[in-house]
Amino acid sequence: MYYVTDPICSHCWALEPVLRRFEVQYGHLFTFHTVVGGLLKNWDGFADVKNGIGSPADVAGHWREAGEHSRMPIDGSQWLDNPIQSSYPSSRVFKVIQQTDEAAARTFLRRAREAVFAFNRNIGEKRVLIDIDNQIGLDGDSVVKEAEEGYGQQLLDQDFALASSLGVRGFPTIVLVDEENKEIKVVGAQKLETYVKALEQALGTENMQAKSIPVLAKLLEQEALLFSKEVEVMYDLQQNEVEAFLQKELTAETYSWHTILGERYVSRT
Template sequence: MNKNNMICDLETGVCGVGGEEEMELVDFNQLEKKITLYYVTDPICSHCWALEPVLKRFVEQYGHYFKFQTVMGGLLPSWNGFADKTNGIGGPSDVAGHWREVGVYARMPIDGNVWIQNPIQSSFPPSLVFKVIQQKDEQLADTYLRRAREAVFLFNQNIGDNQVLTNIVNAMNLDGASIVKEADLSSGRELLDEDFKLSRKLGVRGFPTIIMVNEENKGIKIVGARSIEEYVKGLQEVLSTSEEIKAQPPRPLKKILENESLLFSKEIEEMYGLEKHEVKEFIKKELPTEMYEINEILDELYIKTR
């Protein structure tokens, strides 16, 4: 990857019922996930944050077709030699305005002041912690990645700092100190290097990139933050079937919030096909009042568990 030609483009955007028959024929082949979906990303990738609403819905409604695997891509090894000439980024302070622009465009809030107040020097520390947690539990690792992004994009926490990372992991009821310590070992770097090797093998040059691969080792690569329709189309193609793939209905909002803890209006709109003005009423209808609190940040509504 040529660090001096990194590009982030807003336009392209470079997670027993009754009524059964007594006897029925069941095709158990449908239960086997024959597609692997690689989500190549980075904890400080702003367009990956912008993709969250669509990716969350795609996994929720079509995840029964594929095995989901998050791969770290290594966006910022250090500031030595790094530049994004297209967006006028040559140093940390240049990132703040670009991040805010992405946040407004995608309606996934980004403050950006971390780059002025306490700039991140590398995205490798949060990536290393991700890999250590992923070795123990893949779902917990994806939860950690979400929490780390909330910390940096919303609350201006420097997730390149070990104490910040320790606090994030502790809040998940894990041993933050031991996990961050393990991430600093050579074994942690070996895990991360395996992801970088896989990323290169998959031909990834920008983030987010989603690659879906079938049993015949043929696949579809989709670069940038795209619409749900494009991911569904890609999945249909890689399944190599004329039969139209079927979306599962999303779980109730209560169940999703229990897993996520914090959801933005844009995520709720995308998941349930709502307009922005319909979200507050939908929340009131779906959630018991004692379960959540509703707030705004950077002119965007969000809910979180109490």
């Protein structure tokens, strides 16, 4: 399974709750590979006509709309105050980490998205990328320096070529490739059932064995924080049921409950 994405893709952020559950329940049936597609090289001549984006200021409203619709919090005011100039720096850092540690690379991507969408940090800036790397136990200065060298861009170009060969035109796109190299493509942030059906088609079966969902305490051990929407999707809850669920599943000493941009999230203490 190729997941073609970009660190600043708002619809990829919206997909996080569904994608996590899909991988938790069915990840044993496929190999997961993240491919970076290159959403924003720079603003010189950039235009996303479909979404009405021609300048950084245009992104703010688009992001807010995506956040309100998905309930994955997005601030977006940085596009007015301190615009991201390119998604390539964060993408290069991801690729450099991915060469030696796939799990760490995916953790970096998640933390970078939390930073840029919910906490309004500019992940196009070197100091922010170094800080995120340091927070996940890496040597931020070393990783970012390597990403800035030609090697980082070389890795990125390889991903661009792969995305192109898969016929990807937008993000997020998931491409399932079966044993006969036949491709099944799912474009955009879709419901869980859409990905399940695509995987059934790729495997040629309707009797896939889904793994059980881990208890919340175990899931929170793996994640620094989870937004309410992510808990809802993972455990089939309504929004107003989440707080009571947390109290039942976790001890007060192990988590804290916060609010940002009108949405709740739980984090490890």
